[in-house]
Amino acid sequence: xxxxxxxxxxxxxxxxxxxxxxxxxxxxxxxxxxxxxxxxxxxxxxxxxxxxxxxxxxxxxxxxxxxxxxxxxxx
Numbered sequence: 001x002x003x004x005x006x007x008x009x010x011x012x013x014x015x016x017x018x019x020x021x022x023x024x025x026x027x028x029x030x031x032x033x034x035x036x037x038x039x040x041x042x043x044x045x046x047x048x049x050x051x052x053x054x055x056x057x058x059x060x061x062x063x064x065x066x067x068x069x070x071x072x073x074x075x
Contacts, residue, residue, distance in 0.1 A: 013069070018051070029059075036060050 007023040014022070025046045029039040040059040047055040058065055 013071070021050070022047070 007026060009019065012019055022043075025043055026039075029042040033039045033042060036059040040057040043059070044055050044057040047057070056067060
């Protein structure tokens with residue numbers, strides 16, 4: 001578990017309120033879980049529950065990813 005979790009937002013495309021919620025949920029995940037996979041699962045499930053499907057979450061120090069999204073999804 002992390003003793004002093006801090007958030008640094010590098011790039012974001014979400015409302016300020018949702019950003020703050022993401023930080024709060026992430027801090028809870030980092031203090032409750034020691035395994036990165038469990039942290040990511042917690043974050044993903046919380047955002048799916050609060051904001052609807054489908055969220056993706058990656059937690060770790062050494063990884064690569066490439067993700068795109070659609071600003072105006074068709075409902």
